[in-house]
Amino acid sequence: MNFKKLSEQYKTELLENVLPFWLEKSLDREHGGYFTCLDREGKVFDTDKFIWLQAREVYMFSSLYNKIEKNQAWLDAADHGAAFLLERGHDGNFNWYFSLDVEGNPLTEPYNIFSYTFATIAFGQLNLATGNQLYADVAMKTFDIIRSKVDNPKGKWNKAVPGSRALKNFALPMILCNLALEIEHLLPKSLLDQLIEDCLHEVLEVFYRPELGGIIIENVCLDGELSDTFDGRVVNPGHAIEAMWFIMDLGVRLQREDLIQKAVNITLNMLEYGWDKKYGGIFYFMDRSGHPPQQLEWDQKLWWVHMETLISLIKGYQLTGSQECLVWFEKVHNYTWAHFKDVEYPEWYGYLNRQGEVLLSLKGGKWKGCFHVPRALYQCWRTLEDIAQKDLIVHVV
Template structure:
């Protein structure tokens, strides 16, 4: 059996005892379906508005926890509740809103199609534990909607009049992850389809030639104009290290699956460009975005993405620099973001580790980034590579 020497803790135990119970006990909406994510530090509900991202994201997390960590009945029950909410918020054309009220009404929409992408991977993973054909069909429907928008972005909801149309690096990253988890589920369940590989290859090609990556400046720009009109602040020169770390470890995963050194090289480039040279040595944490007006506080999710990205980088390359940074991030994050009394992580801390926002869930925080980091670390530390996570 392969081994990995970079373990900071027992990630499986932490997932099962400190993270998933918080969401099972406080967030799953057994009355209306779906999940309520706006929760204070002890799990009290602050707002019942639902972010539809987390219907799919949470369905993915609970399905993976059931399949890879422990087949707990409460995880399966949570999946059933989450999946049921899709009937309430899916429009006749198959698209999903960004947010809605607790009962699925009062939908609000955004330009991006993240809700559909997360619903696709959630349904795909749920299918692997329930084997209901309608669930797989729904996963494919959401995938096809995303793929169509990706290939024909002009067909998506138009940008507001005061917004210069842009391409977002986050789309490439999310579409790669969508392709990977649809492909993995399809192959595992005897439903292989070349369209998933085709999308994965196209997203990687776009990362290379699309213009987001500047080798001269060693930076990855989040936004690029899709017309001749130049961008203005805040999109102009904005970079999102969290998205770059996500992309880095997704690309490294793809390099491992395909055993392709060129793909791995792109992953390492993204890992090295995620922050300006020396920046992480100064603060040991990941900011939300360069050119962010507030660089003094740090939120939970970029730390999660950076931790698993650096560990995976070390696992593949054995470059001690990556392990050193990963350990710094883990030591700080588990000391200051983690709530060892009530479970889960706080939303935001300052650079000294003082809690700035003690909420465990918000409209943009739910059971996804932290569980996903723990799944990745389980694979690395228990199996010596990332392939179990990618299976």
């Protein structure tokens, strides 16, 4: 495998295809913020604005400004989105809405905790890029709200009947593993250490279940017990694998080889578990007991699942030399580039059917924006570059 050539492939795709697409097509110059509902050619097909994607795009341009080069166009794009978020994205007390109309009028109440988490990393990275204390204050105020909502993320918008079946979800501790490092420069050491410890406990001791064959499940009872219900049986292989590169990054920071190796082992286990052996690609949802999943889209192949898997696999090889990671990386790389990359128009497809055919030709929508594709291209580029520089050339037959 030619790591230098692969590194250039990911770098070129990021800098010459994906980022220019979002810079050119997504900025709303009239009302502020970004358009994310973009068709195959990048034309706007819906003007609603979703806080997840607004914040993710601010984060992406800020982060790449910090990590690649001081590109003023990237910083301007981040500032553009941040101004809209500050003015229209929350209720005045940094409770972040879920969706807005084109002018920024709220459509959906601030029930979704991930609007808060993505706002936190967006303003944290923008503070790092600019030194503007306002952005640091926004990130920390939002982070404090997240901490206050951990036990009941939806707050008064929780639809569950009080005292009924109560479950906790894997997504929040998973996201916090990444958030901890994204705003590390803003956190007191004691708070950061405690956050990391709590996240590692939740991911590796609560949601990771050795007794189920070493898989990670999406929901458990509040006491950590298993729930034999639709929600309690659901497995999302992409979520689990994405979390593992967060754990690897924490393992590097903490100088804990045991964490890194465990994350690699779980990555490989979840990939073997979730791989569609008939058509290739990774299933979106599965039922841990083999029952019919409740999600009708369970067998679709999604962009973010495969992009995040590429990151975990190449980091796993970089950090441990695992040949199994390398073999799987080549397999997932070939599938991903063959099926998700649009060879005629910029940016990548997001949704395939089980057979790997394009299901929706959009380049952005309510859930897909300027985030998973550019982040994965960056992470793979830099990791492959590091491997190439260390002359770790391995040929996979």
